[in-house]
Amino acid sequence: MSEISTQELKKAGLKATLPRIKILEILEQSEMRHLSAEDVYKALLETSEDVGIATVYRVLTQFESAGLVFRHNFEGGHSVFELNEGHHHDHILCIKCGRVDEFLDETIEQRQKIIAREYGYAMTDHSLIIQGICPECQERAKGKE
């Protein structure tokens, strides 16, 4: 079953080592789409794989360079990673419970390109995060009010 992961790694130009295979599978199989290095490390511990946290950081950074994952800075302090499944999207986060939703708005995407051009920048990337309170957390707040 790790054959598929092995192929993906090779295709990305990475040696198919045990830690890399395991980490890739965790990213693919986790029900959370956005995982911190610590999240990945904890998941590894549960598979009883003896992988160090330093390797988790190294591998995630390599995955990013290889285009296998995206790194996001949702909250100051630590990065989260998610598999690159080909479709760009932005994020909307609940500041109460941490829920993450994803969206893509073509109007915004276009405006960004126009703005970059106006300022003479060659746009390489962008990061848009909407923060708010999710429907559930709004209900919860209403309840105990």
Added chain:
Amino acid sequence: MSEISTQELKKAGLKATLPRIKILEILEQSEMRHLSAEDVYKALLETSEDVGIATVYRVLTQFESAGLVFRHNFEGGHSVFELNEGHHHDHILCIKCGRVDEFLDETIEQRQKIIAREYGYAMTDHSLIIQGICPECQERAKGKE
């Protein structure tokens, strides 16, 4: 001259202490609009004020709570602060030289509100950063090519 700063602090509900006055003046007088805690600390050293880095962090956080400054997470790792001068704006950053430009796009602002509503979120904030290569850095690259 620090009278004005003293007033601003009092109005914001903060005791007008020497460190707070100095830090506010640095934010007001710096030619850089976006300063890290370390930047502020270095500027303080040059005024030969004996302020600890811990106080810099504490004061900047208080200024943020008081609405005097905004905190941004431009690059993973550290926050930058800028005076709140009343107008919200987003940022476009050069990944080569660190230059920061500011913009405001009403179309994007509106779309964000609509998206939050679509997902049922009560939007509290948002952060949009366009990354790219500024005109000067594009020229520089062209030159040595």
Added chain:
DNA sequence: CAGGTAAATGAGAATCTTTTGCATTTCGCT
């Protein structure tokens, strides 16, 4: 399939940014 080699790893130390604990100082108000 053994052997060699460069690349990858684990453990812990190191780094970097930010926060915290605590003794001491300062501010704002009599």
Added chain:
DNA sequence: AGCGAAATGCAAAAGATTCTCATTTACCTG
């Protein structure tokens, strides 16, 4: 001037990430 609460400086601590280096592993060759 004097009091009490709030603020500060310093050093230690914390949290996230990177680095060092001895050891192991993946992959190529014969």
